[in-house]
Amino acid sequence: MSFYLHQQPVEGDSYVRCHQVVIDNRMGAAPSVTFHRERVLTGGAAMRQPLSPTPMPFDPTAEIPLIDPETGQPTGETITHADIYAAVYSAFIAAETPAPAEGDAV
Structure with a gap:
């Protein structure tokens, strides 16, 4: 059995949002965009969990x-x-x- 420090039950909703957009516009290269995402858990105090970024080539x-x-x-x-x-x-x-x-x- 694993020990979970400060474990608490969580109630509420969960959704994914983009919290930052990075545009890479280097000289001599095609531009690209990276969307940085997070999962938001609501219910009481909102909690945010970083997720892997999503790239989009131009x-x-x-x-x-x-x-x-x-x-x-x-x-x-x-x-x-x-x-x-x-x-x-x-x-x-x-x-x-x-x-x-x-x-x-x-």
Whole structure:
């Protein structure tokens, strides 16, 4: 028989969520994305358990069905990896570009 330190029964729900997304955009290599996941156990205090990461190589023409994050249901729309890349690139440019000072011409 094994001894389990601080063993307690756990009640509640369990689900997997992505808690971090890492984009690798190295010079001279195809971009890739790694989704870092965790299992969340709810009921009383929430507990989180790290899970193995899920890699996704970049394929500009690959389509991803869009899922409504509130309902988990498909929206019927798709987006390509190239579209996501353009959106992330645009977000980087926006973050790196200072907003015009109030009163400056745009």
